[in-house]
Amino acid sequence: MSKIPVAVLAATGAVGQRFVQLLADHPWFEIAAVTGSARTAGERYGDSVRWILTEPMPEAVANLVVQPTEPNLDVPVVFSALPTVEARELEPAFASAGYAVVTNASAYRMTENVPLLIPEINPEHTALIPRQQERCGWPGFIVASPNCSTTSAVLPMHIFDRAFGLRAALITTMQAISGAGYPGVSALDIVDNIVPHIPGEDEKLENEPRKLLGRMSGGELVLAELAISAEATRVPVRDGHLAAVSVRLEEQATPEEAIEALRAWQPPAIAAELPSSPAQTLVYRDEADRPQPRLDRSNGAGLAWTVGNVRRCPVLDLRYMALTHNTLRGAASGAILNAELLVAQGIIPRP
Numbered sequence: 001m002s003k004i005p006v007a008v009l010a011a012t013g014a015v016g017q018r019f020v021q022l023l024a025d026h027p028w029f030e031i032a033a034v035t036g037s038a039r040t041a042g043e044r045y046g047d048s049v050r051w052i053l054t055e056p057m058p059e060a061v062a063n064l065v066v067q068p069t070e071p072n073l074d075v076p077v078v079f080s081a082l083p084t085v086e087a088r089e090l091e092p093a094f095a096s097a098g099y100a101v102v103t104n105a106s107a108y109r110m111t112e113n114v115p116l117l118i119p120e121i122n123p124e125h126t127a128l129i130p131r132q133q134e135r136c137g138w139p140g141f142i143v144a145s146p147n148c149s150t151t152s153a154v155l156p157m158h159i160f161d162r163a164f165g166l167r168a169a170l171i172t173t174m175q176a177i178s179g180a181g182y183p184g185v186s187a188l189d190i191v192d193n194i195v196p197h198i199p200g201e202d203e204k205l206e207n208e209p210r211k212l213l214g215r216m217s218g219g220e221l222v223l224a225e226l227a228i229s230a231e232a233t234r235v236p237v238r239d240g241h242l243a244a245v246s247v248r249l250e251e252q253a254t255p256e257e258a259i260e261a262l263r264a265w266q267p268p269a270i271a272a273e274l275p276s277s278p279a280q281t282l283v284y285r286d287e288a289d290r291p292q293p294r295l296d297r298s299n300g301a302g303l304a305w306t307v308g309n310v311r312r313c314p315v316l317d318l319r320y321m322a323l324t325h326n327t328l329r330g331a332a333s334g335a336i337l338n339a340e341l342l343v344a345q346g347i348i349p350r351p
């Protein structure tokens with residue numbers, strides 16, 4: 001098929017750059033426009049951006065002129081890497097002008113009828129889109145990716161929920177510096193240190209899994225009945241969020257049974273067949289000291305979950321460690337996979 005033209009909103013930031021890099025050779029999408037704030041609009045992209053990725057900046061995008069972030073772009077799909085405050089105002093403006101808005105921002109993640117998507121977990125939640133369009137009276141729509149820290153913890157929660165029933169979780173995250181964007185956290189705050197608070201993050205970890213694990217019933221989404229207590233921390237790691245999770249189950253399971261459930265899990269066929277889908281979505285490591293950010297964040301081109309250390313929890317039932325790459329699976333790659341799902345489901349038309 002010929003490619004679908006797309007725009008990246010806030011293309012100069014940490015996540016925006018990831019979109020630019022990942023979409024450069026995408027089989028279904030091609031970047032037709034990049035946008036920024038008043039600071040960069042009107043400049044050549046290559047001159048306006050402080051490129052922080054090790055991969056080279058794609059030349060075709062370097063030569064684009066940064067557009068103001070306004071809904072007058074000649075594309076059907078926009079990938080949003082806007083900061084939350086700007087996303088709150090601008091994403092509905094794009095949806096009401098008819099765009100498919102595929103966002104990483106937190107502004108509408110928990111809004112009723114906005115699908116919060118991970119294709120491997122809840123592809124059926126896109127059924128909320130017609131309801132969103134009807135209730136908001138707009139021809140376009142918004143779909144959101146979860147927070148990068150929620151992403152790292154949630155796939156084993158989903159697998160255990162389906163296998164044994166999940167009733168409660170305690171989550172402690174160790175989150176990478178790049179999760180705070182660029183320039184993000186001051187070196188004086190994070191070198192030789194751990195910061196035990198990330199504003200708003202505990203609440204996202206406590207709410208978003210209930211939506212991701214929710215079930216569609218009569219066209220509505222019913223949130224999962226699940227109590228979660230979360231502590232988010234920032235650690236001196238460049239990329240890769242690690243989550244330590246303890247879970248209470250409905251049906252008792254031994255660590256061996258839980259590991260077997262993780263190893264046996266396969267993503268739904270529609271997710272497995274998407275062009276960016278990794279060959280192995282969940283990598284289980286037997287070594288006691290894995291997963292580790294530096295060693296495991298690039299598994300599956302940054303789209304795989306690496307899980308290990310499933311053991312008995314003396315307080316709840318079981319515990320585990322899970323890791324994902326925060327700007328890839330937890331942000332740009334996850335959103336691109338969401339857009340691929342929308343194409344595969346016929347919600348974004350192929351040209």
Ligand SMILES: NC(=O)c1ccc[n+]([C@@H]2O[C@H](COP(=O)([O-])OP(=O)(O)OC[C@H]3O[C@@H](n4cnc5c(N)ncnc54)[C@H](OP(=O)(O)O)[C@@H]3O)[C@@H](O)[C@H]2O)c1
Nearest residue numbers: 010012013014015036037040081082083105179181182331
């Ligand atoms: N970093 C992560 O791991 C991660 C993971 C998941 C989700 N997110 C979410 O993704 C979004 C972007 O995060 P980030 O880490 O990329 O932040 P960042 O590095 O601080 O980048 C911010 C971007 O927003 C743009 N911007 C600021 N004000 C704007 C405006 N009024 N109109 C248009 N663009 C504007 C900036 O453009 P100029 O350069 O043109 O000023 C810049 O491109 C946030 O909502 C964040 O919560 C981040």
